[in-house]
Amino acid sequence: MADRQHLRITGVHALSALGRGADALLAGVLTGTPAFAPVRRFDTTGRRVTVAATLPEVGPLVDELTDAVDAACRAAGLDRTHRSAAALFLAVHGGPEAPALAADLARRCGLTERIRVYTTACVSASTAVADAATLIGRGDLDRVVVAAGYLVEPDQYALFDAGRAFAADGTVRPFSAGRQGLLLGDGVAAVVLESPAAAARRGAPTLATVPGWGRAGDAYHPCQPDPQGSGLARAVAAAVRRGGLPAEALGYVNANATGTPYSDAAEAAALRRVFGDRAGRIPVSSTKSVHGHALEASGLLELVVTVLALRHGKLPVNAGFLGPDDTCPLDVITDAPRPAVTDYALTLNAAFGGANTALLVGAP
């Protein structure tokens, strides 16, 4: 049973190349079949790599975000009145269009309490969740809908290709020997967060709790992680401390791991820094190996994965694994999903600028 003091997640929805809706996402990450395929959405002529995880027939981002928010609110049982008192925290790529996108989304979805727009690269959505948790915990807000979206498009694709960030072999292999890089993937998600009291007043069922969260910086480099994982380790430690849990209560880590050689090693170093030798016994997987990297939306897509995994008692597969790498001495879930043996999991994200977040998720 969920701790009465912990922030509640009462509704979720997600879109990815694995399909539309939570059921498709859960089925996809448990099956562990990567969704990468040649890009048809735009011309990739001249690019080093020409694959990504895209969902055919997606609409404009604002339409997909609207659909996601509506679906998550319906799942949470929010009526028009509840929505009008809810805040909207949106995570998207920054630029002159972002504020108008947020205002349009809020208007379409009837979320008028407060709007924030996070443009913190790959920790945008997870930072939004952490901030929502803080504001709800302090009593400033009762309810926040966090939405996030990235649909693979030509500009970011070209940038990642130019930066040689993509896996040239067309496979994402987090924590694995022979990993070559990341691949992009569509991700649009929405999550309804509520205070325990607000959820109880509505009699809303709890999908999961968020007992802890943490954010910290590396102070190391504009776009490379600290090889020692110092910032991520502090974010993880803060999340566990806020959650008030012993380390042995943690039964799964949905890792940030992108399949990039140095950043996966830095993440492994961070986990060992916090948990010591126990880090090698905590089941870990990065579902980016299946749905790809959804950039600003990755934190929310992976939070939804973690919530669903805990609810169903099965931990998703880390696809693409060729064999162990000495720089990543972790218990990586390969081959098949594993049963969840505890009620708590972490979902981690890291971004350019040395930005790191950790969200602690609890089964209801």
Added chain:
Amino acid sequence: MSAASGPRVLAEARWPEPGDGAPPPVPGFVHSAFPPLVAAVADRCLTRRHGARPVPAGTRTAVVLVSASGDRASAEHVRATVAAGGRIGPLFFFQSVPNSVAGHIAARWGLDGPVVCLSPTGEPRADGTAEAELLLYDGDADEALLILIEQAPDGTPGEATAVLLGEGTP
């Protein structure tokens, strides 16, 4: 920190201030005035508070960067190059998000608090101060360097403000 008290302004700077020309270039960043402007105003603000790099050990300082337009010049260059079927220089990848220059400042000054970039939906300074206050309240940071920057649509360098917020004595 309580929600009501709010953080104090420990130091503040602008770029340009009287006598300023273009901000100095930042190694590894190209084409756009956005990263140099952010780095210059941050350096000025932190120097006013701390004198020299890095910030005192044990002071976890967040970087909160607020910009509605983001790095407009870089984004427009990428968009035009891709639309024309051209190839983008690799450095544009590394400056494709505002986190990068925030990380440059963080590494230079030892700012190991959270890095948060926002697109304002209200008055930018109020939005950024609210975020900084939240991070301080939550305990993930002891101080927060708030940077407000906008680039004009015509590509002129624009202006930036940096404010160091915390509970110390101004």
